[in-house]
Amino acid sequence: MRSRFRCPRCGAALTSWLRELELADALNLHMSHTWSLPSRWFVRRDSPLLRGSLLTEPASYPWLLAPSMKWLRIHADGARTIGCCGLAHYGPELPNLVCACGHEIGLGYRDCIGPYWFSLHASAVREEAVDAAPLQRLAERLTGLRARVAGPVARTGYDPGGRGAWHHDTTTWDDATRLNEVALDCGGGVDDPAITITSPQLPAGAQLVVPLPWCQLVRLVVLCEKPWAETSSPLRWQNGEQPRVSVSRHRRRVLLTAWGKGDASWAVTFEVRAWAGAWAGLRG
Ligand SMILES: [Zn+2]
Numbered sequence: 001m002r003s004r005f006r007c008p009r010c011g012a013a014l015t016s017w018l019r020e021l022e023l024a025d026a027l028n029l030h031m032s033h034t035w036s037l038p039s040r041w042f043v044r045r046d047s048p049l050l051r052g053s054l055l056t057e058p059a060s061y062p063w064l065l066a067p068s069m070k071w072l073r074i075h076a077d078g079a080r081t082i083g084c085c086g087l088a089h090y091g092p093e094l095p096n097l098v099c100a101c102g103h104e105i106g107l108g109y110r111d112c113i114g115p116y117w118f119s120l121h122a123s124a125v126r127e128e129a130v131d132a133a134p135l136q137r138l139a140e141r142l143t144g145l146r147a148r149v150a151g152p153v154a155r156t157g158y159d160p161g162g163r164g165a166w167h168h169d170t171t172t173w174d175d176a177t178r179l180n181e182v183a184l185d186c187g188g189g190v191d192d193p194a195i196t197i198t199s200p201q202l203p204a205g206a207q208l209v210v211p212l213p214w215c216q217l218v219r220l221v222v223l224c225e226k227p228w229a230e231t232s233s234p235l236r237w238q239n240g241e242q243p244r245v246s247v248s249r250h251r252r253r254v255l256l257t258a259w260g261k262g263d264a265s266w267a268v269t270f271e272v273r274a275w276a277g278a279w280a281g282l283r284g
C-alpha cells in the first residue's frame with residue numbers, strides 16, 4: 001500500500017504518495033545532521049524499528065517523515081521554530097509546521113542534536129492506495145551493495161575549492177567547480193563508507209571522496225532515492241566527525257557542499273542528468 005496525507009481543514013496534500021519503511025538499514029535513529037528516513041517513505045512512531053530512540057515521541061504526531069518544504073511551511077511564529085542553528089520545536093502543544101492554508105498540522109526538527117525529521121499530527125487525513133509498482137529485490141540489492149562497499153577507499157580526496165557556494169543563494173553556485181561528466185564508486189566498508197567521484201573536469205588522477213553513513217548509501221542505492229533535495233531543505237548527512245554534506249537542486253544543476261575542518265570544506269556542481277546517471281550506474 002501507499003499513503004498520502006492531507007490537511008484536515010482544507011484538504012490539500014501535505015505529502016506525496018509514500019511507502020511505509022520496513023528496511024532498518026535505511027533508518028537513522030541517532031546521527032545528527034542526517035535525515036531520519038528517506039524522502040518517499042514514512043514510519044509510524046510506534047513502529048518497532050524506532051524502539052530505543054527518541055523518535056518515538058511525541059505520540060500525538062504519529063507520522064514520521066523526511067524533512068521537505070515542498071508541501072509544508074514553517075510556522076510564522078519564531079518562538080516555535082528558532083533553534084541554535086536550524087528549525088527546532090518546543091513540544092506537541094506548539095506545532096511549528098503549517099499547511100499552505102495556515103492550519104497548524106506538523107512538528108519538525110532540523111537543529112544540531114539528533115536526526116532531522118518532520119511529522120504530522122494524528123488529525124492529518126490518511127489516504128491509501130494499492131502500490132502499483134512496489135520496489136523489487138530489496139534484499140538482493142542490499143547484499144550486492146554490501147559486497148561493493150567492502151573494497152578500500154584511498155582517503156586522500158582532491159580539494160576542488162568552491163567554499164563560497166551556498167545552497168539557498170543560487171547566485172553563488174558559480175563559485176563551485178562545475179562537473180559535467182561524473183562517475184561514482186563506493187568503498188570503505190559498512191562501518192565507514194564513502195563515495196568516490198571521478199570526472200574529466202578534475203585533474204588527472206584526482207577523485208573526490210565523500211563520506212556518508214551506511215543508511216544514506218542504502219537509501220540512494222537500494223531504495224533508489226533522488227540524490228538531492230530542495231535548496232530550502234537540502235538532502236543532508238554526516239557520519240561522526242567527518243564533513244557534513246548537503247545536496248540540493250536548482251533548475252538543471254545540483255550543488256554538493258562538504259563542510260569540515262580546513263580543506264575538508266569544498267563544493268562542486270553537477271549537471272542534474274550526469275549526477276542522476278552516475279547513481280544509476282552505481283545501482284548497476
Ligand atoms: Zn490546509
Ligand SMILES: [Zn+2]
Pocket residue numbers: 083084085086111112113
Ligand atoms: Zn543547533
